[in-house]
Amino acid sequence: MSANSWWTEVQMGPPDPILGVTEAFKRDTNSKKMNLGVGAYRDDNGKPYVLSCVRKAEALIASKMLDKEYLPIGGLGDFNKACAELALGPDSEVLKSKRSITVQTISGTGSLRIGANFLSRFHTVARDVYLPKPSWGNHTPIFRDAGMQLKAYRYYDPATCGFDFTGALDDVSKIPEHSVIMLHACAHNPTGVDPRPEQWKELSAVIKKRKLLVFFDMAYQGFASGDIDRDAWAVRYFLEQGHSVLLSQSFAKNMGLYGERVGGFTVVCADAEEAKRVESQLKILIRPIYSNPPMNGARIASTILSTPELRSTWLEEVKGMADRIIKMREMLVTNLKKEGSTHNWQHVIDQIGMFCFTGLKPEQVERLTKEFSVYMTKDGRISVAGVTSGNVGYLAHAIHQVTK
Amino acid sequence: MTVSLINGGRGVYILFFFFFSSWWTEVQMGPPDPILGVTEAFKRDTNPKKMNLGVGAYRDDQGKPFVLNCVRKAEAQIAAKKLDKEYLPIGGMAEFSKACAQLALGPDNEVLKSGRSITVQTISGTGSLRVGANFVSRFHNVSRDVYLPKPSWGNHTPIFRDAGMQLKAYSYYDPKTCGFDFKGALDEISKIPEKSVIVLHACAHNPTGVDPRPEQWKEMAALIKKRNLLVFFDMAYQGFASGDIDRDAWAVRYFIEQGHNILLSQSFAKNMGLYGERVGGFTVVCKDAEEAKRVESQLKILIRPIYSNPPMNGARIASTILNTPELYKEWLVEVKGMADRIIKMREMLVSNLKKEGSTHNWQHVIDQIGMFCFTGLKPEQVERLIKEFSIYMTKDGRISVAGVTSANVGYLAHAIHAVTK
Numbered sequence: 135m136s137a138n139s140w141w142t143e144v145q146m147g148p149p150d151p152i153l154g155v156t157e158a159f160k161r162d163t164n165s166k167k168m169n170l171g172v173g174a175y176r177d178d179n180g181k182p183y184v185l186s187c188v189r190k191a192e193a194l195i196a197s198k199m200l201d202k203e204y205l206p207i208g209g210l211g212d213f214n215k216a217c218a219e220l221a222l223g224p225d226s227e228v229l230k231s232k233r234s235i236t237v238q239t240i241s242g243t244g245s246l247r248i249g250a251n252f253l254s255r256f257h258t259v260a261r262d263v264y265l266p267k268p269s270w271g272n273h274t275p276i277f278r279d280a281g282m283q284l285k286a287y288r289y290y291d292p293a294t295c296g297f298d299f300t301g302a303l304d305d306v307s308k309i310p311e312h313s314v315i316m317l318h319a320c321a322h323n324p325t326g327v328d329p330r331p332e333q334w335k336e337l338s339a340v341i342k343k344r345k346l347l348v349f350f351d352m353a354y355q356g357f358a359s360g361d362i363d364r365d366a367w368a369v370r371y372f373l374e375q376g377h378s379v380l381l382s383q384s385f386a387k388n389m390g391l392y393g394e395r396v397g398g399f400t401v402v403c404a405d406a407e408e409a410k411r412v413e414s415q416l417k418i419l420i421r422p423i424y425s426n427p428p429m430n431g432a433r434i435a436s437t438i439l440s441t442p443e444l445r446s447t448w449l450e451e452v453k454g455m456a457d458r459i460i461k462m463r464e465m466l467v468t469n470l471k472k473e474g475s476t477h478n479w480q481h482v483i484d485q486i487g488m489f490c491f492t493g494l495k496p497e498q499v500e501r502l503t504k505e506f507s508v509y510m511t512k513d514g515r516i517s518v519a520g521v522t523s524g525n526v527g528y529l530a531h532a533i534h535q536v537t538k
Numbered sequence: 539m540t541v542s543l544i545n546g547g548r549g550v551y552i553l554f555f556f557f558f559s560s561w562w563t564e565v566q567m568g569p570p571d572p573i574l575g576v577t578e579a580f581k582r583d584t585n586p587k588k589m590n591l592g593v594g595a596y597r598d599d600q601g602k603p604f605v606l607n608c609v610r611k612a613e614a615q616i617a618a619k620k621l622d623k624e625y626l627p628i629g630g631m632a633e634f635s636k637a638c639a640q641l642a643l644g645p646d647n648e649v650l651k652s653g654r655s656i657t658v659q660t661i662s663g664t665g666s667l668r669v670g671a672n673f674v675s676r677f678h679n680v681s682r683d684v685y686l687p688k689p690s691w692g693n694h695t696p697i698f699r700d701a702g703m704q705l706k707a708y709s710y711y712d713p714k715t716c717g718f719d720f721k722g723a724l725d726e727i728s729k730i731p732e733k734s735v736i737v738l739h740a741c742a743h744n745p746t747g748v749d750p751r752p753e754q755w756k757e758m759a760a761l762i763k764k765r766n767l768l769v770f771f772d773m774a775y776q777g778f779a780s781g782d783i784d785r786d787a788w789a790v791r792y793f794i795e796q797g798h799n800i801l802l803s804q805s806f807a808k809n810m811g812l813y814g815e816r817v818g819g820f821t822v823v824c825k826d827a828e829e830a831k832r833v834e835s836q837l838k839i840l841i842r843p844i845y846s847n848p849p850m851n852g853a854r855i856a857s858t859i860l861n862t863p864e865l866y867k868e869w870l871v872e873v874k875g876m877a878d879r880i881i882k883m884r885e886m887l888v889s890n891l892k893k894e895g896s897t898h899n900w901q902h903v904i905d906q907i908g909m910f911c912f913t914g915l916k917p918e919q920v921e922r923l924i925k926e927f928s929i930y931m932t933k934d935g936r937i938s939v940a941g942v943t944s945a946n947v948g949y950l951a952h953a954i955h956a957v958t959k
Contacts (some may be wrong), residue, residue, distance in 0.1 A: 147835035182622040203604040204813045275843035378651035392625045393850035404560035414568035422696035424665035428849035429814035492878035
């Protein structure tokens with residue numbers, strides 16, 4: 135019956151590194167186990183958190199008994215407008231002159247991939263995309279599968295667990311003209327290390343001098359510092375300085391809309407006429423990938439952003455999430471000191487966003503997993519979102535044990 | 539950085555010229571989507587009798603979008619559960635994928651029992667086809683050619699082309715009969731190089747509405763097996779074509795029984811009215827369960843850098859309907875209702891054309907199946923329908939029967955007669 139096989143040569147692919155962590159975690163029977171691989175926010179009881187502004191928006195939407203007709207190829211118009219305003223600020227000159235185009239995408243990944251495909255098709259002057267070292271793991275296959283070449287610039291300094299500013303400037307100053315440079319707008323993933331404003335300013339100047347095409351990945355606006363304008367500062371600064379950027383936005387974390395897949399992709403152009411041409415080509419690119427984007431999440435996000443009371447609630451809730459993360463960072467360091475650790479853990483507090491690059495070595499990570507049932511990725515990255523007031527003491531104890 | 543002062547009349551505008559003129563100077567304005575253009579022209583038209591027959595979405599007999607009752611009920615059930623919004627797995631919601639495969643293959647299918655297939659949730663039919671196209675491009679190294687029926691859905695071409703495949707065609711529609719060119723299809727298929735990919739519309743062929751009869755499918759299956767072709771079924775209308783989900787899936791199931799290890803794209807846009815929720819599935823039928831695991835791992839590696847994981851809402855709705863007996867039954871009744879209304883509109887259109895005095899043979903309008911009808915109208919006639927009667931359709935003479943209602947079918951018949959007599 136099934137004699138024929140087309141797929142004999144298809145190899146078993148390697149399991150996803152992060153999923154492997156969660157799978158091992160699930161199998162573990164230790165009651166004190168902790169999953170610090172998860173890239174999703176958890177409340178102080180370790181539970182997934184659906185924002186109340188999201189529930190309210192859902193109720194509003196449900197009461198309207200809307201239909202389920204296809205969205206346009208570029209997505210929900212109201213969403214796109216609000217999405218761009220959130221990133222650029224409502225008084226942005228770019229928005230006033232209509233010289234940008236924003237399309238709704240399948241969260242951050244979908245946005246990055248549309249951007250990568252667009253670059254591959256239209257940015258014919260260069261094939262190279264420069265990622266910070268390290269970067270989010272999925273950036274590499276996104277650009278590679280789209281036909282671009284991956285390169286890197288120095289970013290993280292393991293000696294300080296901080297930003298290698300000199301190294302970054304040095305590498306960036308040598309990037310060939312017209313190459314694409316990817317910048318994490320805030321809350322760098324996986325390190326949590328962000329440039330300071332004065333460092334962003336110098337980067338902007340060097341990047342402009344090198345004539346590089348800037349691609350911002352902003353997956354954590356609001357989630358990093360708790361302040362949406364502060365988190366978007368770098369993006370807005372670069373625009374003021376004349377960079378016509380590409381920008382990917384995600385609402386997975388800052389609105390907790392993970393599985394609804396809500397995001398946006400923006401191209402800042404020379405003028406409104408160019409924006410129209412770019413829009414037409416984005417639609418031609420999107421149509422044979424998925425035709426038009428999913429409606430539910432975009433309706434929720436749009437409702438929240440454009441309903442004043444919901445937007446206020448959202449800003450409070452996103453600040454609440456950011457504050458809890460910041461507090462866990464502080465409690466972890468306090469507890470490490472109480473344990474008697476003599477190491478310098480300042481980076482845990484200095485880093486920002488969901489992730490923390492602990493500086494732990496693979497052997498230490500292995501011990502944490504085996505001896506304490508504390509799960510994280512091999513690079514020593516922990517998701518601070520997985521830490522609670524209930525387990526931070528245990529975590530500090532375990533980390534001290536493997537590092538003393 | 540150059541600063542330039544431009545007197546803008548009301549004041550002086552300072553324009554900062556960028557260090558680099560523009561990244562996108564060479565980007566051309568792309569052609570507008572052919573079908574969207576129809577709807578846009580329709581919207582601008584002020585004629586109260588206007589009809590939009592370009593729309594590829596079901597309309598009720600008042601010409602309104604139709605959200606199924608079973609969908610509303612499923613939504614209420616889901617809302618009551620206060621579920622979280624955590625990421626789905628890369629391959630989507632497991633209960634959905636299982637039910638999706640069962641719907642297509644039948645719950646007692648040997649393929650499902652042996653675990654020798656993998657189904658992933660996708661972004662409706664387009665997303666499914668694209669994942670399939672990308673998979674074929676990456677792993678089907680023995681051939682680059684994908685054979686589409688002539689004509690096929692317009693979007694099939696860029697889907698496969700952007701995935702890196704080459705497009706070819708086999709004869710399918712016979713404009714002389716407005717029916718299936720069976721001989722031409724067999725003849726051309728018999729010459730397709732071995733191991734090429736052949737796309738088959740499982741039911742309700744888009745855009746013609748012309749489907750092979752079972753005995754014709756059987757001959758095609760035998761010939762395709764002889765030519766050793768990789769079959770890729772596109773099933774966007776299961777249940778929507780005849781009103782019977784098993785009947786509409788007959789060709790897919792027959793091919794599998796005959797030993798074809800097919801690729802299959804499914805959409806729930808039309809049959810569940812979930813259009814904008816983007817619900818679909820992509821299935822690879824493999825040699826055995828071990829191969830299915832390998833294929834699954836590679837599908838995930840392919841999907842992760844496109845969109846990471848699929849949207850949850852529509853899959854939850856579809857899964858609830860498929861897995862809740864009362865809702866499933868209700869769904870079958872509603873999908874049959876939609877199919878029946880379409881069939882009735884076809885019959886009414888033909889009887890009205892006869893009443894108008896048309897002497898043409900309009901039998902094909904009744905013989906064709908599904909949402910679309912290839913009227914056989916020529917471009918000049920289509921032009922007149924638009925200009926003189928405000929009846930909008932695509933230039934190839936395709937109408938969406940879903941846009942026809944008992945109230946406007948008479949007007950439509952009158953207009954068609956006027957341009958064809």
